[in-house]
Every structure is written in structure tokens, then in C-alpha cells.
Amino acid sequence: xxxxxxxxxNGAAKHAVEIRGLHKSFGDVEVLKGIDFTxxxxxxxxxxxxxxxxxxxxLRCVNLxxxxxxxxxxxxxxxxxxxxxxxxxxxxxxxxxxxxxxxxPHLTVLRxxxxxxxxxxxxxxxxxxxxxxxxxxxxGLADRANAYPGQLSGGQQQRVAIARALAxxxxxxxxxxxxxxxxxxxxxxxxxVMRKLAEDGMTMLVVTHEMGFAREVADRVVxxxxxxxxxxxxxxxxxxxxxxxRTRTFLRRVLHPEx
Amino acid sequence: xxxxLSPRRRQRISRGVxxxxxxxxxxxxxxxxxWPSIQRSFFNLEVAEQGLPELFTVALVNTVIYTVTGYVLGxxxxxxxxxxxxxxxxxxxxxxxxxxxxxxxxxxxxxxLLIGTGLPIAFxxxxxxxxxxxxxxxxxxxxSAAYMAETFRAGLxxxxxxxxxxxxxxxxxYGRAMISIVIPQAVRIVVPPLxxxxxxxxxxxxxxFILGVxxxxxxLAKFGNDLASATANPTxxxxxxxxxxxxxxxxxxxxxRLEARQEKRL
Ligand SMILES: Nc1ncnc2c1ncn2[C@@H]1O[C@H](COP(=O)(O)OP(=O)(O)O)[C@@H](O)[C@H]1O
Ligand SMILES: [Mg+2]
Numbered sequence: 065x066x067x068x069x070x071x072x073x074n075g076a077a078k079h080a081v082e083i084r085g086l087h088k089s090f091g092d093v094e095v096l097k098g099i100d101f102t103x104x105x106x107x108x109x110x111x112x113x114x115x116x117x118x119x120x121x122x123l124r125c126v127n128l129x130x131x132x133x134x135x136x137x138x139x140x141x142x143x144x145x146x147x148x149x150x151x152x153x154x155x156x157x158x159x160x161x162x163x164x165x166x167x168x169p170h171l172t173v174l175r176x177x178x179x180x181x182x183x184x185x186x187x188x189x190x191x192x193x194x195x196x197x198x199x200x201x202x203x204g205l206a207d208r209a210n211a212y213p214g215q216l217s218g219g220q221q222q223r224v225a226i227a228r229a230l231a232x233x234x235x236x237x238x239x240x241x242x243x244x245x246x247x248x249x250x251x252x253x254x255x256x257v258m259r260k261l262a263e264d265g266m267t268m269l270v271v272t273h274e275m276g277f278a279r280e281v282a283d284r285v286v287x288x289x290x291x292x293x294x295x296x297x298x299x300x301x302x303x304x305x306x307x308x309x310r311t312r313t314f315l316r317r318v319l320h321p322e323x
Numbered sequence: 324x325x326x327x328l329s330p331r332r333r334q335r336i337s338r339g340v341x342x343x344x345x346x347x348x349x350x351x352x353x354x355x356x357x358w359p360s361i362q363r364s365f366f367n368l369e370v371a372e373q374g375l376p377e378l379f380t381v382a383l384v385n386t387v388i389y390t391v392t393g394y395v396l397g398x399x400x401x402x403x404x405x406x407x408x409x410x411x412x413x414x415x416x417x418x419x420x421x422x423x424x425x426x427x428x429x430x431x432x433x434x435x436l437l438i439g440t441g442l443p444i445a446f447x448x449x450x451x452x453x454x455x456x457x458x459x460x461x462x463x464x465x466x467s468a469a470y471m472a473e474t475f476r477a478g479l480x481x482x483x484x485x486x487x488x489x490x491x492x493x494x495x496x497y498g499r500a501m502i503s504i505v506i507p508q509a510v511r512i513v514v515p516p517l518x519x520x521x522x523x524x525x526x527x528x529x530x531x532f533i534l535g536v537x538x539x540x541x542x543l544a545k546f547g548n549d550l551a552s553a554t555a556n557p558t559x560x561x562x563x564x565x566x567x568x569x570x571x572x573x574x575x576x577x578x579x580r581l582e583a584r585q586e587k588r589l
Contacts, residue, residue: 129488156494166489170508180493183503225489232493 078141080105080236080267081126086135088121095121097291099135103236108268110278110299113288114314119271122288123238126269127158140235156184159229163241165221167213167228173200174209177228185232192231199227203257219250223257230261237261239270275318279303287311367558374550374559381539382546383566389528389542392456393463394521400464401471406501408476419472426469431462435533438462455540459531467524474516478509515585518578522571543567 081103088096095118103109111119124130125137128144128151137144144154168176177196181187187195200206203223213221222242229237239258243251255277262268262281272278278285278299285302287295287310295302295311306312328336407419426434438458442449451457482505490500529544536545547563 127492129492152491152494152496155492158492160489160492162485162489164483164485166483166485168486168489168504168508170511179503180490180495183499184494228493 078105079103079138080107080140081269082136082138083122083126084136084138086122086125086137087133088118088125088130089133094133095291096125096132099291099293101286101293101296103267103269105235105267106265107283108262108266108270108281109284109286110282111269111271111286111288112273112275112278112302112314112318113294117288118291119288120240123160123240123269123271126236126238127155127160129160152184156232157235159232159234159237161222161225161229161237161239161242163244165213165218165225165245167221167225169213171212172209173205173211173213173216173224176213176224177231180228181231195231196227199230200224202230202260203227204253217250218246219253222246222254226254226257226261234266236267236269239268239272241271241273243272243274273318275303275315287314289314364557365561367556370550370554370556370558371562373554374546374562378543378546378559378562378566382541382543382563385531385540386525386528386542388456389459389463389531390521390525392460393467393528394524396460396464397467397471397520397524398517400468402475402506404468404472405475405479408472409479423469423472426465427473431466431527431530432533434465435462435530438465439534455531455534455536458534459528462530462534463524463527466527467520470520470523471517474513474520475509478513479505481512482508512585515578515582518574518581522574522578525571525574526567 079102081101083099083101086096086099087094099122111122113119121130125132126139126144128137132145135145139154139158142154143149144151167173168179171179174193174196177199178189178192181192181195182189197206197209200209203226205220205223205227208216208220208224213224216224226242242258243254246254251274255274258268258270258277259281270278270282280299282299284297285299286293287302287306287308289310295306295308301307302311303315306315404419404422407415408423410416410419438461442451442458451461453460486504486508487497487500490504491497495503528542531540531542532545532548536542538549541549543563543566547559547561550559551557
């Protein structure tokens, strides 16, 4: 792979993700107001928080879909915020799953999963298809390889999107509310796939409102509000016994919406 | 109920009056027209015979060649112009904007005049490849590129932002994502308007006569006009017109069908 300057943060073991002093503004509006946190290899970290608190922006700063206004982002010890870094090369190792799936509607399911393997990783067609089918199998959709995204349910589309990201052999997977656009009865299938992925040891950063998933699968839960991290700890603490009043208020509203 | 005529009945009467007027006008026109003279002038079979088969084998073929080369070149020029208009590099945007404003604002006739008379003066000794065919292709390309650029721009902007983001998140460069993901979707979106543009260009190819073409290079309109002069009879112009319609009406129909299908799919 091309020259990716590696700046190992502060000696010690390499973190999967390290974020230091991250700020992000859109025009005059500061959306992220100084974020520091790390994710260790193999960890599953869930980010929760009210709408508009900056969760998506934070996630999008991790693979530089948004360019931070200030601060540093390291993934696997590589500083992505270094202006000289080959960002396309760095993104190959970071899978991302979007709320709206963002499958390529003009391509078949199989082609959705092979195109970046061929065009970016330069894998041959046969190898790419074999890897694609393996990953579609993993999400339970190998039999839909020749369908177009428009012919699939939302839940199926999202699982294809997961397979598409996995086919690139990512070291880290980012999920931005992967089940928020789904009909309730389709949420379970997607969560099952993500749960399996977590058991297989994938490093995952998941923005979600699924408190059950966060409680059972996450190693750590991060509560964000107003562009800062308010509370960060194991799920038993952040969800089970939150120390901050803002976390308690938020959880009351999410867990008992009727009042 | 105080009204003597229900709205429904009133509407029916008004419709009946309109039909009566239309029929009266048609009957009067038919009665006062000089039918034998019309047939001799516009549908003269002897004159028509003189135009066949060259009307199809030469004139239509040339019209198609001019249109298709102009269209392909216009496409090749219009797509980069659209990408330039959406570029983050300001000078690219300015150049594309300037081009579109100028060439969309000029009559096609003026562009042909500029190519025919302006180019040889500005670049003496420089000849376009393909002679007249090259000049025509260039003129029609310049005419259509501005329109196509605007159409492509709308098509590119209609592709959801998430498509580019998903492609970039898979490690594709901006250019690769454009080529593999965004442009193929944009092209699908603009197929109906680009079919309409083909119709417009087919008609604009009639301006080729400005460039002074030989008898083997004539297209439909000039062919009809030349033969009409030679025979002192306008029948060939009717023939040329009918041949245009033979192509433009089905193409226009196709464009509307594609448009309807797309609306249904979205
Ligand atoms: N591209 C953008 N331009 C301007 N404002 C934005 C943009 N993206 C997000 N924002 C604003 O940033 C704030 C945080 O957004 P977001 O990160 O999407 O929050 P969350 O995902 O927690 O709901 C919101 O107020 C939103 O309106
Ligand atoms: Mg969000």
C-alpha cells in the first residue's frame, strides 16, 4: 500500500481509534466541542445521545467524511488528520454502514459487493465474487446475489450494505443508526448480524438508539450531548446506573417515551 | 334549484358550439382551396420521383451522420462541462458557466456562421478533420454541449449525496466514485431529456447549408430546397419535411415514454 505516514500515538499499544481534542464546526455553529476518546482493538463501543448531539458528525470524522476543524484522529496508529495522508488508502480499512443503506441502486447485490474490491483493492473478478458470496452468506443473503437493491426490503438492503463493507476486510466498522430507517420487524435481523460480527472480534463503533443491543453487546457506552461526551463507561454503568443527570434524563425519555 | 340550465348541460351546449365552428372553418377552407393546384405544387408525383432514392440514400443518411457525430461530440463536451460546473475549483466553474451562458444564448445559425466564416480567419491554414463533416460535427457539438451540460448537471445533482459518501467510504477516490457510481446513475436520469436533445439536433442539422456543401454532402432541408429550385416545384420540400417527421415523431414519442417510465420508478 502507498505511503501512509504512521505516527504512533504516545508510545504504548496501538489503539484501534484514538481521537484527541476533536472540534468540528459547520460555518459558525460548533457541533463537536472537544472530543477525546479511544477504542481498543476488538472493542464494541456504542454511542448514544439525543438527536442533534453530534453523534453522526463524530462518526463521520473518524473516516474523514467530515474534515475536523481541529484535533487529531488516529485509526490503527495512522493519523488521518495528517494533511499528507492518503485518505483513500486509509478508508479501505474502515467500513461504514449508513442509516439510509446507500446501496448502489444501478448495480446488482453481487456487483455492489464486488465493485470496490475490484476497483480499489484490485482483486480479480473471480476472487472478488467468491469473497462477495462468502460475505453475503455471512449476512444470510447469498441467494439474493442477482437481485437489485430496489427489490429488497430495508433490512435486507442494510445487510447487503454490511456485507459490502466487510468484503473490504476492514479493521474497524462504523455504524450510523443502522436500524433507524427500518420497519420494527426488520430490525432484529440486522442486529443479529451485528451481534455475530461483534462475537467474531470486529472492532465496532455504533451509533444507535437500540438500548438492548448496547446493553448486551457493547463493551463500552458513550453518551453524547451538545457536542461533548458526557459519560463513558461500561453499559452497566452508563445505561444501568448513570452518574450524570443529563444521561439519566436522556435514558428516562428513551426507555419510557410515554412519560 | 333556480338555474334553468344545469352546469353539466351548459357545458355540453358550449362544447357543441365549439365543434360547429371548427367544422365550419374546415369546410370553408376546403371549399375555397385550389385542390388541383395544391396537388400539382406540393404532392407532384413526377417531381417526387426525381428525388428518389437520393432523398433517403444521400440526404437522410447525411442528416443522420451530421446529427450523430454532433451529438456524440456534444455529449463528450457536455459531460466534462457539467463536472466543471460542479467542481470545487472556482475557475473551472467560471469557464463552464461562461460557456453555457454564451452557447445557450446564441442561435444555432450564428454558431454555424462563426464556424463557417470565423474559424478560417482566426486560424488560417487550420482545417478540421473530415472537412465539412468535421465542421458540422463541431458546430452541432457546440450547440448541443451547452444544453447537455445543464442537463447533466441536473442529473448529477439528482444522485443522492449518500452515493458518493458510500463510494468514498469504500476507499474509492473522488474520480473513481464519479465514474463507477455517480455518472452511471446520472446518465440514466437524463436519458429522456437527452433523447429530446437528439430531436432538436436532428432539426438543427438543417443549418448545414450555411457551410456550403456539395451535392454528396447535402442533408434533407438543402436537398429539398435544391430540388425544389431545379424543378420549380415545392414538392421536394414537403418530402424533406415528411422525412424529418418520420424520425422526430417516433423519437419524441420514445422520449415521453422513457420519461413516464422513470416517473413511475421514482
Ligand atoms: N453538513 C452539515 N451542515 C450544517 N450543519 C450540519 C451538517 N451536518 C450536521 N449538522 C448539524 O450538526 C448538528 C449535529 O448533527 P449530527 O451529527 O447529525 O447529530 P446526531 O447524529 O447526533 O443526530 C445538528 O445540529 C445538525 O443540524
Ligand atoms: Mg445522526
